[in-house]
Amino acid sequence: xxxxxxxxxxxxxxxxxxxxxxxxxxxxxxxxxxxxxxxxxxxxxxxxxxxxxxxxxxxxxxxxxxxxxxxxxxxxxxxxxxxxxxxxxxxxxxxxxxxxxxxxxxxxxxxxxxxxxxxxxxxxxxxxxxxxxxxxxxxxxxxxxxxxxxxxxxxxxxxxxxxxxxxxxxxxxxxxxxxxxxxxxxxxxxxxxxxxxxxxxxxxxxxxxxxxxxxxxxxxxxxxxxxxxxxxxxxxxxxxxxxxxxxxxxxxxx
Numbered sequence: 001x002x003x004x005x006x007x008x009x010x011x012x013x014x015x016x017x018x019x020x021x022x023x024x025x026x027x028x029x030x031x032x033x034x035x036x037x038x039x040x041x042x043x044x045x046x047x048x049x050x051x052x053x054x055x056x057x058x059x060x061x062x063x064x065x066x067x068x069x070x071x072x073x074x075x076x077x078x079x080x081x082x083x084x085x086x087x088x089x090x091x092x093x094x095x096x097x098x099x100x101x102x103x104x105x106x107x108x109x110x111x112x113x114x115x116x117x118x119x120x121x122x123x124x125x126x127x128x129x130x131x132x133x134x135x136x137x138x139x140x141x142x143x144x145x146x147x148x149x150x151x152x153x154x155x156x157x158x159x160x161x162x163x164x165x166x167x168x169x170x171x172x173x174x175x176x177x178x179x180x181x182x183x184x185x186x187x188x189x190x191x192x193x194x195x196x197x198x199x200x201x202x203x204x205x206x207x208x209x210x211x212x213x214x215x216x217x218x219x220x221x222x223x224x225x226x227x228x229x230x231x232x233x234x235x236x237x238x239x240x241x242x243x244x245x246x247x248x249x250x251x252x253x254x
Contacts, residue, residue: 008060047095054096055108058230065103066230068096073110078119082126085109086133093139104229106222107133107140113149113209131216134225141229144222147209 010029014022029035043057045065056069070092072085089107097105109130115123127145134143215221227246231239 045096046099047092048098049095052092052095056106063234065100066234067104067106067226068100069106069108069226071108071110075112078115078122078126082122086126086129090133090136090139093133093136097138097140102233104226104233105140106142106144106226108144108146108222110146110148113147113212116147116209116212127214127217131214134216142222142225143217144219145213145217146219147213149207149209150204 006029014026017025043055044051044053045057045059045068052070054068055071056067057065058067059065070089072089074081074085089109093105093107096103107130111123111126115126130143130145134140210218213219227242231243231246236243
């Protein structure tokens with residue numbers, strides 16, 4: 001759904017204006033997809049030395065970034081790519097952490113589960129490094145491993161180790177600047193929409209291997225650490241609903 005990045009001020013504006021104004025404005029923003037300086041398809045955050053695209057961000061003008069989560073995935077060529085992925089992630093963590101020391105900084109790593117059979121030694125080594133990334137004082141507050149199980153028919157193209165992120169674009173350097181697409185170009189034809197719905201309806205089965213995920217890299221532990229970090233470094237009168245929900249969850253009987 002477009003846009004992926006919607007500033008909270010715009011969201012608050014849509015909530016506060018009369019419906020006769022909010023509805024057409026919301027439809028226009030969704031249809032436009034990207035409004036320069038307002039909405040975007042990706043989030044690029046300035047670190048100590050360069051801008052870095054993050055996948056999940058929570059920020060506002062009066063708080064600055066409060067939560068920053070980056071993700072990477074690896075589906076093949078484990079022996080060649082594992083070290084590169086960890087090195088990239090550690091450098092990105094230092095870049096963001098040094099400019100935003102109060103923000104909750106997290107890293108989620110998606111890994112195809114066949115590594116457990118094809119390269120078990122690499123899998124053990126990689127899990128150990130991921131856990132250590134979440135314990136360093138100058139890296140992430142928490143790290144997460146998502147072991148994804150799927151068959152060969154659902155495999156993504158071979159990962160050759162090349163970083164698919166356009167780092168120049170993320171840093172604000174447009175080497176080949178192009179005009180934004182028109183609204184007509186952004187609209188999907190009925191045939192294209194039908195093709196998309198057909199693909200979504202026939203997606204192959206995918207499972208998450210929770211049984212093989214180390215406890216210190218489990219998604220629930222990661223999410224709890226991210227929430228706790230945000231709440232622990234903000235005044236008690238901020239994020240009231242999140243605090244109430246966390247209290248209710250703690251108070252639930254075992």
